[in-house]
Amino acid sequence: MGVGIQVDKLSAWFGKTQALYDINMTVQANHATAVIGPSGCGKSTFVRCLNRMHETIPDARATGRVRIGEVDVYNGTSATHIRRRIGMVFQKPNPFPTMSIYGNVAAGLKLNGFHDRKRLDEIVERSLLASALWEEVKDVMHKKSGASLSGGQQQRLCIARALAVQPEVLLMDEPCSALDPISTGKIEELIFQLKERFTIVIVTHNMQQASRVAEFTGFFLLGKLIEFDKTEKIFTTPSDKRTEDYITGRFG
Amino acid sequence: MRTRFQQGLDDLRARLLRMGGMAEQAIDRACQAYVDRDLGRCHMVLEGESQINAAERDIDELAFDLLAMQQPMAVDLRFILAVTKINSDLERVGDQAVNIAERVMDMVELPKADLPVDIPRMATAVSAMVRRALESFIEGKAELAQAVLEMDNVVDRMRDEAFIMLVRTMNEHPEMTRQALDALLIARNLERVADHATNIAEDVIFWVRGADVRHNVQPEEPAQQPVTDVR
Numbered sequence: 001m002g003v004g005i006q007v008d009k010l011s012a013w014f015g016k017t018q019a020l021y022d023i024n025m026t027v028q029a030n031h032a033t034a035v036i037g038p039s040g041c042g043k044s045t046f047v048r049c050l051n052r053m054h055e056t057i058p059d060a061r062a063t064g065r066v067r068i069g070e071v072d073v074y075n076g077t078s079a080t081h082i083r084r085r086i087g088m089v090f091q092k093p094n095p096f097p098t099m100s101i102y103g104n105v106a107a108g109l110k111l112n113g114f115h116d117r118k119r120l121d122e123i124v125e126r127s128l129l130a131s132a133l134w135e136e137v138k139d140v141m142h143k144k145s146g147a148s149l150s151g152g153q154q155q156r157l158c159i160a161r162a163l164a165v166q167p168e169v170l171l172m173d174e175p176c177s178a179l180d181p182i183s184t185g186k187i188e189e190l191i192f193q194l195k196e197r198f199t200i201v202i203v204t205h206n207m208q209q210a211s212r213v214a215e216f217t218g219f220f221l222l223g224k225l226i227e228f229d230k231t232e233k234i235f236t237t238p239s240d241k242r243t244e245d246y247i248t249g250r251f252g
Numbered sequence: 253m254r255t256r257f258q259q260g261l262d263d264l265r266a267r268l269l270r271m272g273g274m275a276e277q278a279i280d281r282a283c284q285a286y287v288d289r290d291l292g293r294c295h296m297v298l299e300g301e302s303q304i305n306a307a308e309r310d311i312d313e314l315a316f317d318l319l320a321m322q323q324p325m326a327v328d329l330r331f332i333l334a335v336t337k338i339n340s341d342l343e344r345v346g347d348q349a350v351n352i353a354e355r356v357m358d359m360v361e362l363p364k365a366d367l368p369v370d371i372p373r374m375a376t377a378v379s380a381m382v383r384r385a386l387e388s389f390i391e392g393k394a395e396l397a398q399a400v401l402e403m404d405n406v407v408d409r410m411r412d413e414a415f416i417m418l419v420r421t422m423n424e425h426p427e428m429t430r431q432a433l434d435a436l437l438i439a440r441n442l443e444r445v446a447d448h449a450t451n452i453a454e455d456v457i458f459w460v461r462g463a464d465v466r467h468n469v470q471p472e473e474p475a476q477q478p479v480t481d482v483r
Contacts, residue, residue, distance in 0.1 A: 208323055235325050237462030247325040249254040 002199030003069030003168045004029040005050060010064035012045050012054055019045045021223045023064070027216070032191055032200040034214035034231065036207060038246065041220040043203045047171045050201065051086040052079040068169060084112070087162030087198075091174040093154035095146030095161075101128075101137050104146040104157055108165040123164055130197075131160035132190050152183020159190065163198075170194065172202040176209065188213050207247055211235045219243045257322045261331065264314050268335050268342075271307040272386040274300060275342040278349035279382060279445055283375035285356045286438065289364070297353035304346035311339045327459070334459035338389065341448040341455075345382065348441045348448070355434040355441070365431035368417040371438055374410045377403065378442045381449035388453060394460040400453035401465070407446035414439035 005027035012020040020042045027033045035043040048054040049062045052073060066073040073082050095104050105124045114120065128134040128141070133156040137144070146157050155175060162170060172191070176184040191200055191213045204210050210217050211231055218228040219240075227234065227243045238244045245251050278297050285293035315336045318324060324332055381403050388396035418436040422429045454466050 207325060211325075236329060238326055244326050248328050249257065 001168070001197060002030045002195070005169065005199065005201070006065075006067040007050075008065040010046070010049055010062065010066060012042070012049055012062040013060065014057065015059040019223050020049070020062075023225045025218060025225060025228055027199060027201060029069075029199050030195055030197070031216060032195045032202060032214040034210035034217040035201065035203045035220060036205070036210050036217060036247075037220035038251075039205075042223040043220045044173055045223075046220065047088075047173055047201055047203055050169070051083050051088060051171060053083075053088065055079070084165055085167055086169040086171060087165065087167035088171045088173070089155070089158050089162055089175045091177050093151060093158050093178070095149070095154050095157050097145060097147040099146055101141040101144055101146050101149070101157060105160045105164050108161060112165065123166075124160075127160040127164040130163050130194065131156045132186060132193075133157060133160055150183070152179050152186060155179060155183065155187060156190065159187075159194075163194075167198065169199045169201065172200065174203055174205060177205065184209070207235070219246060221246070254322070257318070257324070257328075260314065260318045260322065261328065264311065264318065264332070264335055267307065267311050267314065268339060269386070269390065271304065271311060271339065271342050272382075272389070274304050274307060275345040275349070276379070276382050276386065278304065278346050279352075279375075280379055282349040282352035282356065283372065283379070283442075285353060286359075286375070287372055289356070289360045291357060291360055294353040294357050294360075297349050301346055301350050304343055308339055308343040312336060315339075327462075330459045330462060334455040337455045338452045341451045345445050345448050348445045351441045352438050355438050359431055359434045362431050362434075365425075365428040367428070367432060367435050368421060369414045369435055369439065370410075371414075371435060371442070374407065374414070374439060374442050377407050377410065378445045378449070381407065381446050382452075385449040385452040385456070388456045392456075392460055394457045397453035397456040397460075401450055404446055404450045407443055411439050411443040 005025075007023055007025040007027070010020055010023040011018065023046060035046060037043045045054060050066055050068070050073070054060050054062055062074070065075075068082070068085055071077055071082070071085065096107060099107060102124055105127050106120050109120060109123060124141075125134065125138075128137065133153060136153060137149070146154065149157060155178075159170075159175075176187050179187065188209065191202065194200060202210070202214060214231050216228065217231045217234040219226045219234065219238075219242075221242055227238060227240045229239070233239075234243060235247060238247065278300050281293045281300075282297045284290065285297070315332050318332055322328075381400050384396060384403075385400045388394070388400065415436060418432045418439070421432045425432075451466075457463055457465050
């Protein structure tokens with residue numbers, strides 16, 4: 001099951017440049033939360049702070065508090081442990097090109113020292129089923145490489161890879177921006193199903209996508225969280241003029 | 253700024269205002285025809301109906317295109333939804349004007365009867381409601397629309413009084429039954445026009461404030477101030 005995320009006074013910097021300012025947000029467990037905003041507003045930085053990916057960039061730092069369920073992300077927990085609990089899917093599908101489809105899904109588990117073949121088979125099948133890729137690859141998953149799949153299939157493979165380590169939260173940073181409408185539709189359908197078991201935070205430039213998949217939406221501008229509310233409220237009657245101007249295309 | 257989209261919204265607004273003008277004129281003509289027993293004005297109302305119907309189709313088509321092609325959000329989405337509903341109400345105002353004109357044509361063929369009902373006063377109140385509802389749309393002002401909602405009760409009372417008086421006339425003067433029945437139907441037509449004006453005002457409030465105030469149901473949260481100047 002997914003867990004909730006509590007963000008308090010989160011600020012982030014790249015060197016001396018501040019990218020996030022005192023963000024407070026409550027992400028509900030087993031819901032999809034969309035993060036929208038113009039380029040450079042800090043939305044990707046925000047999700048990368050949730051699983052401590054931000055600190056992998058030289059000179060980057062973050063302050064404030066992030067709790068994933070009962071775990072304090074920035075206090076007394078290793079980054080590796082955090083990233084095991086929080087899966088991430090990126091804008092461009094990035095399967096390991098030299099590995100088979102099966103190898104891609106099993107990679108995270110093997111890296112964590114998991115080598116029970118029978119259990120691995122079960123988890124790979126379950127992950128590929130969950131990412132709606134099983135039927136398309138079950139007969140070729142040992143022979144074909146991950147890179148041989150179409151873009152949409154590669155992205156679902158990356159989702160299966162993230163799910164295999166049984167995270168509680170799935171972060172998705174513009175997961176459909178490189179995909180055609182059919183593949184996008186499949187990923188969106190998948191998000192809808194996955195949130196029954198995981199908590200999902202999705203960064204997207206596509207406001208229609210946010211309105212289709214997310215129950216809650218946060219609008220970021222210049223590193224600040226301007227408005228956070230139920231998605232239907234944000235897209236029909238936003239409270240802040242800056243949100244309205246952005247979603248109606250009057251700027252951004 | 254999405255220039256083409258904004259042009260589309262401006263076009264939609266202009267077309268709806270033209271249609272509003274046509275519907276308002278149709279009601280005024282039908283009511284004046286009642287006062288003057290003027291068949292010429294009745295025919296003008298009947299002939300004008302096809303223009304109102306054509307305008308309704310054009311506005312729906314443009315709204316449909318904007319929804320499909322521009323994927324509007326927030327205030328723009330509310331505006332387009334409000335326009336489609338106001339469009340439908342204005343077309344029905346045109347239908348009511350035709351109904352009134354047909355009743356007047358019937359009355360003109362009958363001996364003039366001195367009926368105990370003030371249709372012109374009711375028509376003035378109803379025309380004012382339609383005009384103010386359209387003004388609230390032009391100015392994007394929910395307060396003006398709210399005032400229209402409050403006028404509906406006045407017209408309802410006028411209709412109720414007209415019913416009582418005209419039924420009494422039919423009982424006491426059977427020779428005036430047809431004229432009284434025509435007047436009664438006209439009072440009902442006018443009351444329906446007032447209902448359409450009320451609907452238009454409710455749609456303006458929805459557009460401006462994002463609050464659904466139909467059927468006297470108060471929104472769950474207090475209607476907020478508009479975050480965008482919709483004018």
